[in-house]
Amino acid sequence: MKKFGFGRSTYSGLNGEVSGELPADNIVDRAMSAFGQGIAVTNFQMMQAFTAIANDGVMVKPQFITKLVDPNTNKETVMSKEIVGNPVTAESAELTRQYMRDTTENKDYGIAYGKYVVPGYNVSVKTGTAQIVEDGKYLFGGTDYIYSAVSMVPSENPEYIFYLTIKKPKDYDYNALSDITNAILKRAMDLSSSNDEPTKAASSEIEKVTVEDYRNFDTDQAAASAQKMGLEPIVVGTGSKVAKQSIPTGSKVLAGERLILLTDSETRVLPDLTGWSKADVVSLASLLDLDVEFNGDGFVTNQSIEAYQEVQKNDKITITLASNE
Secondary structure, eight states, rough: OOOTTTOOOOOOOOOTTOOOBOOOHHHHHHHHHHOOOBBOOOOHHHHHHHHHHHTTTTOOOOOOEEEEEOTOOEEEOOOOEEEOOSSSSSSHHHHHHEEEEEEEHHTTTTTTTTTTTTTBOEEEEEEEEOOOEEEEEEEOOOOEEEEEEEEESSSSOOOOEEEEEESSSSOOTTTHHHHHHHHHHHHHHHHHOOOSSOOOOOOOGGEEOEEEETTTHHHHHHHHHHHHTTTTEEEESSSBBEESSSSSSEEEEOTOOOEEEEEESSBBBBBOOTTBBBHHHHHHHHHHTTTEEESSSSSSEEHHHHHHHTTOOTTEEEEEEEEEO
């Protein structure tokens, strides 16, 4: 669950985002989590987790801002894709999408057989029904649920994920989710096929980002500010304040650079380093006082200490690097 990003903020940049809750470490909560209870999640976390299934195991942060424009200079800071983990293998992700096709294609046990259709494409679907807790108790009214469906199209190599939820409808129409989904995804695929050449910002127009001093800032505020500046904030630790940062204050860097924010908590949890550069790992090791050893060249493909494990000062970690080519 930690590898999929549950239990911590996605640092989307929007105000009021919460971290949710993971199951407690006991046999009852572990059993309950097997069928979806004992855990609290946000829509942002769900969408982020879905990207790992759609992207062959590569999990990316949901982005709500395309670019920032300085009204005085017209200089642009373009937001870049941020990879935040690799919770599953490409093979597992592909197989999951195949099983999700059965939801709407298999007439024998597809729970939404024939309902999710985008003409000309295979669609992978996962429906959901979540109970709602109020005042510490589950609600038991006829429609006291959160109904949901996530759809990925095309199944073989998804271009779009559409995640729709309906909470406590007065009169629930089981076709509502599929009717909305089908119309929006058909429109999206029609637009996609007619506009295959994405626009690219000229590199000469992209302004470098000046790194601010986030030390002693509230952790969530610092991460949100860095995100809005065009940086990729990586929060390490569970503290409420930022103690150290990987890039010195006043440095000018390109948008999309990783900025590691070390909090004031005693607990230090290692991020998923997959896809990181050697320089970023060195910065992290310096902040955490880790003894790091590298094998190969390129970007991180493996780490000897698993992601989201707690580390201590002077722990040794071996990093395997490989070229993207």
